[in-house]
Amino acid sequence: MTDAEVKVRVSDGMTSEAHKLVLLAANNTVSYGAFYRFSSGSAYNITAEIRRPGVPGMIEAKFDFKAP
Secondary structure (H helix, E strand, C coil), rough: CCCCCEEEEEEEEEEEEEECCHHHHEEEEEECCCCCCCCCCEEEEEEEEEECCCCCCEEEEEEEEECC
């Protein structure tokens, strides 16, 4: 899938940073990515929003991450 619009928001509860992910290709694989800086030992809430042309609605995925 190379036609998606993917946005990811990362929050530590006090600040929030959001990026539109860009299409990346490596080792004959296609993915989406962006760079975020995480502080060691800090906990984060991550929300991804995925939209595709011609597909109604949005897919949203939420998860928690604790930086090692």
